[in-house]
Amino acid sequence: MRRAIISDVHGNLQALQTVLEDIQSQNCDQIICLGDIIGYGPKPRECIDLVKDFDACILGNHDLAALFEPEGFSNAAEQAILWTRKQVESGDAPSACYQRLEFLAHLPRTRREGDLLFVHGSVRNPVNEYVFPEDVYNRRKMDKLFSMIPKLCFQGHTHVPGVFTSEMAFLRPDDIEGRYKISEEKAMINVGSVGQPRDGDWRSCYVILEEPWVSFRRIEYSVETTVQQIYDTPELDRFLGDRLRDGR
Ligand code: ZN
Secondary structure, three states: OOEEHHHHHHHOOOHHHHHHHHHHHOOOOEEEOOOOOOOOOOHHHHHHHHHHHOOOEEHHHHHHHHHHOOOOOOHHHHHHHHHHHHHHHHHOHHHHHHHHHEEEEEEEEEEEEEOOOEEOOOOOOOOOOOHHHHHHHHHHHHHHHHHHOOEEEEEOOOOOOOEOOOOOOOHHHHHHHOEEEOOOOEEEOOOOOOOOOOOOOEEEEEEEEEEEEEEEEEEOOHHHHHHHHOOOOOOOOOOOHHHHHHOO
């Protein structure tokens, strides 16, 4: 089985469409999304409509915030969430809006398949907890997380791709020539972000899992198209466009 695992689309339709073309060219049998379909980006409805047809999707903190009250977000993020909610709740025919809300409301917080776990943030707090590369220096946190995962945990949320090993290392895709070989060891694998990468590389990121290999892919998309769509939406801070160019 060859699976594409994507995360953090954030309403960036241009990026999502380009990644889906790549996934198709890679002959994947399944697509799984680890959440944050929406928030920040200019095309939330269109992105939900595409992700709805995937084999599985997990709930992200932005998906949740669009359904309920945004809490603990920066000002620009909160404004974007409120605008996003309006688009999803009432920016289309009532029946289409209802379908999208119903889809978001039924997203699970985790998915387990044998040795594999899929979450948005972390095994301990699936929707909200960040696991950053520098957390490898926080032994207590990492020990706790590793004790809770079956063998492999696929996650997103930080928008920084890489592999956390049980030896407390964080392997960036460039350190391992873009692919990680699954062994007997436990690992937490961050699949990166399709719609808003933050590792200094503006290209969309996702992984293909075909055991024993996890391959990280970087895909160029028309970033200026999305930047312009953000500029054209007064409710979205221009910074949300600017950051896409630098992958920050
Ligand atoms: Zn996110």
